[in-house]
Structure formats: C-alpha cells, structure tokens
Amino acid sequence: IGNPLLEFNTDFNSPSEFYWSHGLISDSTYESTTLACNYSTYRRQVQISGSVSPICSQVWRTASREISKFIDAYDVTLDVCLSSVFAQAHRLNQLQDTVKIDVCVEDETTKYLNRKDVQKAFHAELIGVTEWTICSDVLNYDYQNLEIPTINVLGALVKFGIRVLVYSGDQDSVVPLTGSRALVNGLAKDLGLNTSVPYRAWFGGRQINCLLNF
Incomplete structure (x- = not known):
C-alpha cells in the first residue's frame, strides 16, 4: 500500500512537521499549525463539516501562501509545470545539470x-x-469514511499470515512517511512483532529506491 491513509488524525497531522522540516513553512506558521489549528482539524472542517473556523482559515491560508503553488505536494523537490509565458516571467536558475x-x-x-x-x-x-x-x-465520495481507521485492517491481515507492505515516499507531503512510520511501528508493537531485517537501503539497478526494514 503506497502512502496510505491509515488513521485520520495521525496521517493528516504529519504534513505540518513535514512542511517545516523541509523549509516550506516558517517557524511561526509551524507553531500555529500545531497549536492553533492542526491539519486534521482543518481537513475535517473542510471535507466533513463543511464549515471552516476563522482561525483555521487564517492558519492554513498563511501556510498555503508560504508553501506557494511552485511546490508539487506529491514530490516537494520536483519542478512544477509552468506555462511558457509564466516560466519566462519567473525563471528559476538551476545550480547544476540534472536529468531532465x-x-x-x-x-x-x-x-x-x-x-x-x-x-x-x-x-x-x-x-x-x-x-x-x-x-x-x-x-x-463520502468523506466521513476518511475517519474510519484502516490500520486495524492491516493488523487483521497480518494475523491471518498475509504479508503487508506499506511504503511512503520521503518527498510526499500529502500523506508523509512520518505518519505511516508511526502507525506501522505502533501496529508492530501491538502485535508483538520484532524487526527481522535491519533498516537498510534497497537498490534497483545502481540507484537507491528506498530505505526499508522488515
């Protein structure tokens, strides 16, 4: 399962730390997104209740402005697609040659x-x-279904002897790996599972594909 939504609060509160740790939001905005209105609260208001409080609106409007539309939420290090006219007006200088x-x-x-x-x-x-x-x-879609945890489903599958692979991209800010890692580690602890393979790099050809453990 790639970048799965396993538990509403944990997964949707992870973006704040992700944005801050990647330098996408300021310290003051990070503090606001953790103390004044966290992201799970904002998502719940937008998609479920349909009514956003003034404080949440202000906090996440500021965060959105700081992150800007030049960032791809699914890969924060990837370039974004700009029109040729817009690209000329806002030329971004590349410091080194990279694979196009x-x-x-x-x-x-x-x-x-x-x-x-x-x-x-x-x-x-x-x-x-x-x-x-x-x-x-x-x-x-019934967005209320988003609040139904699926981490327990994974636990049930494991109990039945079915192997489960959960992977999250380290540049994805939508469902960051920090939330996935915390939930999977918590599930392993609840099931009494221990790591059988140390944390290590996994290569595909000559390129590192991910870091994993079992």
Whole structure:
C-alpha cells in the first residue's frame, strides 16, 4: 500500500512537521499549525463539516501562501509545470545539470487521452462528462469514511499470515512517511512483532529506491 491513509488524525497531522522540516513553512506558521489549528482539524472542517473556523482559515491560508503553488505536494523537490509565458516571467536558475524530467507529463497525458482518435482506439466513450480528467466530480465520495481507521485492517491481515507492505515516499507531503512510520511501528508493537531485517537501503539497478526494514 503506497502512502496510505491509515488513521485520520495521525496521517493528516504529519504534513505540518513535514512542511517545516523541509523549509516550506516558517517557524511561526509551524507553531500555529500545531497549536492553533492542526491539519486534521482543518481537513475535517473542510471535507466533513463543511464549515471552516476563522482561525483555521487564517492558519492554513498563511501556510498555503508560504508553501506557494511552485511546490508539487506529491514530490516537494520536483519542478512544477509552468506555462511558457509564466516560466519566462519567473525563471528559476538551476545550480547544476540534472536529468531532465518531463514535469508536464500529467498535462500532456490529459490532452492525449482527450484526443478523439485515442479514445476511439481505446474503445472509450465519454458518458456524463465532456472530457476525460484525472479526477472527476461524477464520482461522489463520502468523506466521513476518511475517519474510519484502516490500520486495524492491516493488523487483521497480518494475523491471518498475509504479508503487508506499506511504503511512503520521503518527498510526499500529502500523506508523509512520518505518519505511516508511526502507525506501522505502533501496529508492530501491538502485535508483538520484532524487526527481522535491519533498516537498510534497497537498490534497483545502481540507484537507491528506498530505505526499508522488515
């Protein structure tokens, strides 16, 4: 399970420390997001109650402004896709040559999948929508379900002898690894499990893919 939402409060309170530790928000804003209005409270107000308190609105408006739209929440070190005009107005100087990554691939994929010839080749038919998008309002979600913990489900699977792999990207601020790590470690303690393989790097070819332990 990749970057899973295992427990509402733990997972959604992790971004504050992640933002602060990566230099994305100021000390004062970090203090506000931990004392005045934490992120789980803000998410609960936005998605479940539908009413945001003035203090939470102020705290997270400030945090959002500091983080800025130049940061990809799913990979805070990745470049973001800017229009050519905007890129010229806000040129970001690169200090060193790096492998070029097409950060606009998501936009390009959307355009590609909306081509009539591509949809015909896929035998895809748009029903109830005018164009294909990654996220659609056609599907309705009950956000109250977000508060149902799933960490216990993982525990039940382990008890039945089913192996479970939980992995979280270290640059993902949406569901940071700090929350996943705390919850998995807590589950292991509750189940009386001990680490069988020391914390180590895992390589794919000549490149490090992740740090893990079992």
